[in-house]
Amino acid sequence: MPQTNALALALNAELSADGCLIYNMLSQRGKTAYFPSKGILGQSAEAKSTTINATIGTAIEEDGSPLSLECMEETINLPSESFLYMPSFGSPKLRTMWRKLMVEKNPSLAEKSFSQPVVTSALTHGLSVAGYLFLDPEDQVILPDLFWDNYELVFTEAYGAKLKFYNTYDGDSYNVNALAQALAGPVGKKVLLLNFPNNPTGYTITQKEADEIIAVLKKSADAGNQVVVLLDDAYFGLAYNDEVIKESLFAPLADLHENILAVKLDGPTKEDYVWGFRVGFITFAFKNATEVQLKALENKAAGVVRGTISNASSISQATLLKGYEKENYAEQKAQKFAILRRRFDKIIEVLAAHPEYAESFTPMPFNSGYFMCVRLNGADPETVRQVLIKDFSTGVIVLSGLVRLAFSAVAHTKIEQLFANLHAAVQKVKG
Ligand SMILES: Cc1ncc(COP(=O)(O)O)c(C=O)c1O
Structure with a gap:
């Protein structure tokens, strides 16, 4: 050692x-x-304000600015320091x-x-x-x-x-x-x-x-x-x-x-x-x-x-x-949150409106984040997943015996159909 x-x-x-x-x-x-505060990084930091700084492995133009390709600069549209290493x-x-x-x-x-x-x-x-x-x-x-x-x-x-x-x-x-x-x-x-x-x-x-x-x-x-x-x-x-x-x-x-x-x-x-x-x-x-x-x-x-x-x-x-x-960061973040929240509310509404879905699946407790899970009733999750893709053009994840639905990735207008498809696929597998 x-x-x-x-x-x-x-x-x-x-x-x-x-x-x-x-x-x-x-x-x-x-x-x-x-x-390694005493290595290359430490020594470079100590030399930061020197006139001739031959320490760190980046490259500079003749005027001392970071050496970079103009095509990259135009694309990135950030100060040229963004081409350099961060600590x-x-x-x-x-x-x-x-x-x-x-x-x-x-x-x-x-x-x-x-x-x-x-x-x-x-x-x-x-x-x-x-x-x-x-x-x-x-x-x-x-x-x-x-x-x-x-x-x-x-x-x-x-x-x-x-x-x-x-x-x-x-x-x-x-x-x-x-x-x-x-x-x-x-x-x-x-x-x-x-x-x-x-x-x-x-x-x-x-x-x-x-x-x-x-x-x-x-x-x-x-x-x-x-x-x-x-x-x-x-x-x-x-x-x-x-x-x-x-x-x-x-x-x-x-x-x-x-x-x-x-x-x-x-x-x-x-x-x-x-x-x-x-x-x-x-x-x-x-x-x-x-x-x-x-x-x-x-x-x-x-x-x-x-x-x-x-x-x-x-x-x-x-x-x-x-x-x-940016001033509008908080406001824009709140707007995007509202989009996800609306989908969550829609799911609650859809589940309440369709008691018959209980024949096919039981939602697990959920209240936050990007996902929710359901436990299937009487059908193998992997078989249902495959039927969902093949016959209903619907993708879900199966893990730990559950079906995970990423409602973050499903438009509000498609939430209702997502659950209808899941129900139909389970019923089909159950025969
Ligand atoms: C619970 C959890 N932790 C961490 C991560 C990884 O996040 P990042 O993309 O920032 O590495 C994920 C991504 O799916 C996640 O679901």
Whole structure:
């Protein structure tokens, strides 16, 4: 095993100083992670205002501006700085902007301390950075049995972690007891993943369920467990009824317990409808965290970014920042939300108008996000999926024995037909 770099050792010392427990939550890889502040990037930063700067591997025109092809410049229509690298931590301005937006979207964060978000290449990469930092082979990630299937590649195939499932629902409610049972067992490190609004169910917990989960986590931390809570907030903000929590669980978990590290993975991908931009954020918080400790976690995360993708797209970061600074950003976002909400309302209306659909399928609880799921009654989901494509020109996803409907991707005018087709396909398969 190679020796741990001195910079990593310094970060580790900070994360175990004064009884801080975060060091114990890191994986072996996480313990070796550091941002190479003394390498090319650090030396380039020190040389930033020199007259002759022969440090970084970008190229300049004779006048000192970034060297770039005019055809690219015309197409992109952003300042030429967008052709240069962004820091591995991400655009400083975008990080500040996202932090500000986080507080606007989660007002109770205003009083709390949490790290500056570190930019990743969207949420998948953010989840992978979290896996790198916190998961050793054979570690368990505790999550509901209805989950985004890419967690298998991100956590299991890449880091050798095992997924440990609990039943998502207890009737129409989130199964907090099952979550508590999954957390039980020998005292030690626990890694939990929570995703609200959830993919595939489109479910977000109610305030009561959130309070129960918070109590379960606190109890587990009080019992001496070191709990890393990964919050996949990909669909944050898309809640369609008043009962569901409006703030991320990151806010209450940020200062819940010294034994609980909250790791927020979020970004504009789904929230701001920029799937191809590939920008996301990883943000850390724990009770009584010092600035230095939060910076240490940022350094480790940025070190992983540096070692995997080096840095996220400059063009995307610059574009997002420009968009967020526009006066009409909030208004336009609200308009797009209204489009999704209208589809959600339409589904509720269609289901209420067609009690006969119960012969074919039962909707699972849903209240948010891009999706909903139905359980088929008496027909094999895969067979129905194929019949839907062949005979009804309708595409759906089958997973975990359920049919997932992405209403985000279906026009309001086609919602009624979608359910009629599903019903007809099930009836056809049932013969
Ligand atoms: C729950 C969940 N998390 C993360 C992601 C990945 O998002 P990104 O495209 O930003 O990597 C998705 C995308 O489908 C998702 O459904």
